[in-house]
Amino acid sequence: MTATTSDEGVAVPVTIRDVARASGVHISTVSRTFSAPHLVNPETRVRVLACAEDLGYRPNRAARALITGRTHNIGLIIADIANPFFPPLIKAAEGQARHRDYHVFVADTNEDPTAEEELVHALAKQVDGVLLCSPRMSNSLIEQLSREVPLVVVNRQVTGLPCVLMDVGQGARSAIEHLIGLGHRGIALLGGPRSSWTNREMRRAASAAARAGGAELTVLGPNAPTEVGGSAVAEQVRRSGVSAVLAYNDLMAIGLIEGLDALGVRVPQEVSVVGVDDITLSRLTRPKLTTVATPTGAAGRTAVDMLLQQDIESPRGARGSGAGTALGVRRTTAQVMLQTDLVIRDSTGPGPYARPARPLAAPRGPDPHCPAGPGIPTAATGDAVAS
Amino acid sequence: MTATTSDEGVAVPVTIRDVARASGVHISTVSRTFSAPHLVNPETRVRVLACAEDLGYRPNRAARALITGRTHNIGLIIADIANPFFPPLIKAAEGQARHRDYHVFVADTNEDPTAEEELVHALAKQVDGVLLCSPRMSNSLIEQLSREVPLVVVNRQVTGLPCVLMDVGQGARSAIEHLIGLGHRGIALLGGPRSSWTNREMRRAASAAARAGGAELTVLGPNAPTEVGGSAVAEQVRRSGVSAVLAYNDLMAIGLIEGLDALGVRVPQEVSVVGVDDITLSRLTRPKLTTVATPTGAAGRTAVDMLLQQDIESPRGARGSGAGTALGVRRTTAQVMLQTDLVIRDSTGPGPYARPARPLAAPRGPDPHCPAGPGIPTAATGDAVAS
DNA sequence: CACGATCCTGCAAAGGTTTGCAATGAAGTA
DNA sequence: TACTTCATTGCAAACCTTTGCAGGATCGTG
Secondary structure, three states: OOOOEOOOOOEOOOOHHHHHHHHOOOHHHHHHHHHOHHHOOHHHHHHHHHHHHHHOOOOOHHHHHHHHOOOOEEEEEEOOOOOOOHHHHHHHHHHHHHHOOOEEEEEEOOOOHHHHHHHHHHHHOOOOOEEEEOOOOOHHHHHHHOOOOOEEEEOOOOOOOOEEEEOHHHHHHHHHHHHHHOOOOEEEEEOOOOOOHHHHHHHHHHHHHHHHHOOEEEEEOOOOOOHHHHHOOHHHHHHHOOOEEEEOOHHHHHHHHHHHHHOOOOOOOOOEEEEEEOOHHHHOOOOOOEEEEOOHHHHHHHHHHHHHHHHHOOOOOOOOOHHHOOOHHHOOOOEEEEOOEEEOOOOOOOOOOOOOOOOOOOOOOOOOOOOOOOOOOOOEEOOOOOO | OOOOEOOOOOEOOOOHHHHHHHHOOOHHHHHHHHHOHHHOOHHHHHHHHHHHHHHOOOOOHHHHHHHHOOOOEEEEEEOOOOOOOHHHHHHHHHHHHHHOOOEEEEEEOOOOHHHHHHHHHHHHOOOOEEEEEOOOOOHHHHHHHOOOOOEEEEOOOOOOOOEEEEOHHHHHHHHHHHHHHOOOOEEEEEOOOOOOHHHHHHHHHHHHHHHHHOOEEEEEOOOOOOHHHHHOOHHHHHHHOOOEEEEOOHHHHHHHHHHHHHOOOOOOOOOEEEEEEOOHHHHOOOOOOEEEEOOHHHHHHHHHHHHHHHHHOOOOOOOOOHHHOOOHHHOOOEEEEEOOEEEOOOOOOOOOOOOOOOOOOOOOOOOOOOOOOOOOOOOEEOOEOOO
8 A cells, every 4th residue: 555665575764855755845844744843834734744644654763863862762670570560560651651652661680780780871872761660779879870861760769869669668567557456466577689678668667567566576588579589488487486477579478378388387377478569469369468559550650750751851962062051950859659558368367466356256258358448549649859 | 980971960972973082093993993893903992992981982872773774672562561471571582682782672562453553663663673472463464564674473373474383282282181181071261362373273272182082162252361351251161061171371260260269169179270371370379270381481582583583684774775685585484383381280180071090089189280390391393484 | 126915094975864044935014 | 115024944964873985004925
């Protein structure tokens, strides 16, 4: 139908010049038809558009990027795609980006800080900004890299940089309070990667909550934030004598339950387990996992928005050199904290100090605890702070 | 440390020209230092490299792409990132690409054929090739798009295009034979998306195997290839009276098990269930899922290799117009079929026609069936066909 | 010494697009 | 009529890199 391809099946690139020739105008007019339509006569515009459509013209983004300094791409650096926590985030970020005519480079670092740094360098020239999701490198390195390319950080607090955070502190507190309420007094926290901000936050909040509730918190870790990371500490958990565990994430919680099962320890009858993230999987295991739901989709969308907003006012490879940017206006540093929610399912049950309010409440009825509201209620709280 | 950034924290792009000035050579020498090092005097080379390092120079890929016609990027179009089948594939593809100095654009289509087409168009100019994973659009459209940009198709057979296939036919046959061997005669196939090649292959092979083994196969579907897609048909499965089910994928199988459980139907005691994919999750549910393991990682790597191999010989935006490409050498059409393996776990058990060889063999012992070999043995069979 | 070969380097064009500036013409104003 | 304003379009430089071609230097050989 179109003249885009020769009959031989080899693509013939059609440029702005071809469209210009076909519609009898100068290339600059064609360019403007696409990038500044209001500057061209409506009649001309429709003619040019018709020709472009006809020829199957699509602007060459590399050329456009070369001169404008903006690629209309963003980078997404992920600690581990195989961790089910991330795909919903990627999906949301990608959708939001596409919605604003941006494309997304995804890179997986395998939880390796060195790979993170390399990838930022590699991506810097091809993208207008980078989303750093759960980075494992040092804050100072992140700050340094942020001079090379606009950065938005997810699940990490870096002063001076825009961040999207999930309130895992609040989540951990809810979880500990829930466990204490069930009558648990000896609780273990299954730590995640040492360099994880989330990990530190959880630990801080969980300690405080345990202290406040008169429970003792044992910290086990650091561990790999995976299912094997969880199952590996099952023996240790049993020996520690705790009756409840809060795990760094759902994957570890599930692994732990598996591991305990293999040791003949039953969940939640003997040990209660709480995860974090509310990945799809947590609804499908048996017992269904009690967990702190994190708003991953909202995080992805918000992060993209923040990046683009930051980007729009600074056309990077600009012509006039930066003498005019005296004020620190350029970088608006906002930090957004998203709320988390405890979702109570079947992996938590009464502990040794449970008050027998309803004496021996049906311990094996179907679905003992039911979440109050609908599935995953998540509310986003924007909290912008000017730099 | 470097002169890359001003103290103000705003990136100052450093180009080949800056390096040339600093090292006292012409820009073309700098260029050659990076793209054809053997053409430049070793002494000069080290000096240039030192200056480049010092200034923090990184080649601008957009400019390079503009002139060479090669972006060193590839596109990865995925039906649904949230489906745990894909992340390992993405991860493998991404690793392989990076290993060859390529970057990966990932796009999610939400199982929408229209989105697929749009994304191919959008990506075409920014990448050297596209991997189409489990596409839902028509074969003819795929062929048409392949004229715009080199394509490699995963999980779909398109004549004339390089494809990476997983032998789900073989997998389905093994599964059916396994079920028949256990004494099942009424078996249901839970179909996936109508436009899925995998779906058709499974159906074909499962029918044949059932017929050959004297069992009756009921096809239920099409269904959404998700956990809800599986749980939604639980009632239908129960009514159909079959004693075993082969599901389109693990997600559906798990959903079905959940759904059956809710109806009070026990797996594997009353109904046996087999999935496909061997996603991580399938080892973590209870009962652990018997499933057909697909080599997703190998598929990702192979697909990238095939794409790059195809690409290397055709520098797209070449200067000399294509008069010289008379022969069909340009497109080497290979199809690779990767083997699948049945992994027997706990979701399958004896059926109504089981021979009581060992009378009433321990129906609830821990881990009744064990996979024979190691985890997921996968062998790749290359099968190159010249066009 | 003359000649050719070899190695290295510089020159300049090219790639597709954007954009400041200038030119054109039409319309409006004094 | 003369002048200004405005809308529309063309011109050409610029973005950064690659690469064919040619020039220069050095060296070996006849």
